[in-house]
Amino acid sequence: TLKKIRDSGSITLGIRESSYPLSYLDDKQQPVGYHIDVCNRIVDAVKAQLKLPALKVQHQAVTSQNRIPLVGNGTVDLECGSTTNNEARQKQVAFAPTTFVTNVRMAVKKASGIRSLDQLNGKPVATTTGTTSVQLMRAHEKGKGIDFKEVYGKDHADAFLMLETDRAVAFVMDDNLLAGLIVSSKAPADYAIVGEVLNVEPIAIMLRRDDPAFKKLVDAAVIGLMKSGELDKLYTRWFLSPIPPKNANLNFPMSDQLKALIKAPNDAPAESFNKK
Amino acid sequence: MIEIRNVSKWYGQTQVLKDCSTHVAKGEVVVVCGPSGSGKSTLIKCVNGLEPFAQGTITVDGISVSDPKTDLPRLRARVGMVFQHFELFPHMSVEQNLVLAQVKVLGRSAEEAVARGAALLDRVGLREHAAKFPGQLSGGQQQRVAIARALAMDPICLLFDEPTSALDPEMIGEVLDVMVELAQEGMTMMCVTHEMGFARKVAKRVVFMDHGEIVEDAPTNAFFDAPASERAKTFLSRILHH
Amino acid sequence: MIEIRNVSKWYGQTQVLKDCSTHVAKGEVVVVCGPSGSGKSTLIKCVNGLEPFAQGTITVDGISVSDPKTDLPRLRARVGMVFQHFELFPHMSVEQNLVLAQVKVLGRSAEEAVARGAALLDRVGLREHAAKFPGQLSGGQQQRVAIARALAMDPICLLFDEPTSALDPEMIGEVLDVMVELAQEGMTMMCVTHEMGFARKVAKRVVFMDHGEIVEDAPTNAFFDAPASERAKTFLSRILHH
Amino acid sequence: MNYHWNWGIFLEPVKSGDETYLDWLITGLGWTLAVSLTAWLIALCIGIAVGALRTTPSRLLVMLGNAWVELFRNIPLLVQMFLWFFVAPEFLPREWSLWVKQDMPAKEFITAALCLGFFTSSRVAEQVRAGVGSLPRGQHDAALALGLTLGQAYRHVILPQALRIVIPPLTSEFMNVFKNSSVAFAIGVLELTFQARQMQEDSEQGIETYLAVTLLYFICAFTANRVMALIEARTRVPGLIGKPA
């Protein structure tokens, strides 16, 4: 990868378009977000190592369908989205040390009075096609012997729209995304994130597998950010201050898991988290 | 039987029929001829209401064609028509072609219709082709089926629009023979055709059209021996010349 | 000029030409007639190599048509052909129709080709229609343009495939007139046609075909006065009858 | 390529249950077939009717037919799906709207089938109109001259011929229906594309997944093609082979 970057004089970042506030497009349709900033720091490190101050940075929008093949086939060098680090994916790609931890929970309309997953028996519940939440919900249904009527949006915004238009009474998804969707909604005060945590997922920047030199550089850069306290600052900027496009504040304090990870960085997959 | 009075018709700006009047009495054969585009097909299609017309009246057996109260399908069922390109229904067998309208329009039972169809096929010499499709017949055979189809409705008169002009020269004879026979049996017929031999043999009168006008309407012999108008004269000389 | 020797041709299993032999000498007019489907078109298309044939030889001006070494486009450029449905190129003006092959095949300059085209249009009486498109002309006019187009290549002989059978009766005369004139000027012609008046007037010999065979090949007068075969006799009686 | 192949993936159980990935794909195929075939049925019925209307002498009917066709063929299918699913119910009275959104059984399926059906019907109508237009005018005249009413003429003479003529372009449309049904995932129908996304997210064997799904779509379209060819052969009129009607 490093050689390719040197030869082409450019590095390509994979970005997501609506993963608030990790990676999304602002009102000028430019990619911004917490992970984008982290990636930019990594790019700085690459520039320093290759002595290529003029390195061009290209952006490629990716979706949850194509991000892994695109990293695999070399279209994208660093995926700066909201990819969960799990065992299955580790067969295909490598991950930088975990830089964010999300909890899968649900968003509801406050007025509905729903506080727990068990209250959803027989009710329509929204989630996004092709995300891990779908499986989590099914597993939960089985475990508890209850029955949701799942409805699916093709992306997070559509799924949220289902909640907004009463097609669903709850939306099960990563809590940071839910928070992002709620603050940018028409009436943020109407919604709440409630209920038990279905899963804890480490989210990390994704890169090609079997490229130890590049991984070493990325790891070092990320760990550097953590050690220097830079990452805390970035976190505060994106999760605890007003952010574009609406200049709303997510007010999403750092979780204990992430604090622990910053102290002891690793790239362990999700499975090892939920075992504990 | 057929009365055409002062009929005019326009396509947009162009007038294709100009104040045409003529008639066909019961049992009479009238031949219509004239250069291409002179309005012969248009006129004959006005007779059974296939083309609407702006002015004038046409009555068939006393019933006005242009009267909105007239039940056109019923009137048409009583007026047979034979077309230049046969217009058999290619997706139906010969027998089905003959049966369809008998059943759907006249309300005959299927057996009755089939029997009548078979009798008529016999008459035009095509009994053994009942099960074939039109595409499997020669042009002359198709046109004879088309005549049988028109006859199956027991029409009070028949309209022909150049029934032989799409045929190979060899086959013209077999169709004309059927038509002559019909004429001699007293069928009322109005024929657009350039077969002057046929006209001489059975037509009572010849109507000559040019540019949408009926230029001449004369007894057959008079027309051939001494056409009154210059236009009819040149026309006759051209088509008889070779 | 044209020598057809023992030509046979099959479409799949069915034999459409059976051992046909005939010839056309320089300056001669030969008329080919026979019932529909008898293989007349097929035979005449073999002459300029539009249809391949399995057995026999055809030579035109001494050059074999079926020899793979023959430059067919060059040969065809010297043999004019006129079709039943005119086959003018509908997307080109009359002038362009006449010019195209002169420029692309004979390599004439554009001016030269236009001049030659204009002269020929003049000759068939259509000078003022040079800028029109074929669709704006009547059938008779189109066929005359088609003849002019064939003549523009200065052919050594002309082939006609039923040139008048798609025409309105009125227009047949104007096309036949052009053909008669050409014959009288000594053009070598092989014509498939049922215009027996034309045959009588200019043909040296008449070839009668049936079921892919040349049944009769006789001098014109002999053919009309006393056809040797029964088939030719019935055929003649049928097409002359009306 | 930096890729971990695993062709056995289809027989492995999914993470969250005892089904295999193959079961998922089969479910998906089932819904794809259900949506496509329902939509095709709707498209044929409406398309033939609208196409025929557009050839009648009545100005009003022609205009209505034209409006239908222009409306449904000038907006991308994906956008139409959204309009039907998210926008249309908002115009209903509150209780109806809620019923449609929450309690109507198989609402995604019904919306998708109707939407795809309408979309395709506009194309079918266009083909049928062209087919009727390509018939010689004399057929229409001959039918009327026999005393058939206009309705009978369409029913017995015009449509049977026009439909035979348009079988080849209709074949394309039939194939398109299967392909276009993939858009139904956008409103949450559990069809093939939906299952593919879910499977690749779950298994991380994206390439195998998409190859399998591509193959399944290919088989659907190909079968549609063969079925239409069979119909074409069955309805072929003797004596008309190769000749335009």
Add this chain to the structure above:
Amino acid sequence: MGEFDFSVWQPSLPFIRDGLLFTLRLTLVAMSGGIVIGTLLALARLSPIVPLARVAGAYVDLMRSIPLVLVILWFFLVIPFITGSPVGAETSAIITFTAFEAAFYCEIMRSGIQSVPRGQVNAAFALGLGQAQTMIHVILPQAVRNMLPVLLTQTIVLFQDTSLVYAIGAKDMLKAADVVGKNYNRPVEMIVLSALIYFTICFSLSLAVKQLQKRVAIIR
């Protein structure tokens, strides 16, 4: 959700414009490329060289049997292995659409070529024109004119299909509208806007096609 709020349309316009420009560029390139390649494919399919006809036929049938979204995805994933280096989403989209639409234009051109009466070929040959000359001067001009409306209708379909590039993250008009809709959380309003834009453009195009049809139709 209650009342709609169409004020979001105004700030979205610059993005819609950029997206529309990409959509139009993609449509134009894919159309011209597709027609050229499609015509060559059609010639190959009709050629007497059986293997060539088979290969072209297989290509066309394959393309016509797979949903476009999947084709877009495949090209995006596979092109890097052929060229050795990744291409951007937009280049990939252009290549994909050209290759895909070529299959459809091929079928149109093929029926266009077959719609020219056999007699025209005979007439051209009889004048001494060669195969290629006949094709170029006699058959193709008539085929194109006969098929012009269908070619343009297919182009309208192509224009609508460009919305599928969302699958590889290229930014066309629908995508731009979508992103704005998400940013301002007004997805429904943006859907309505894009529906209106698509309808206006496609409808005007189809009206134009009808006019053109009257204009260029060959008088017969």
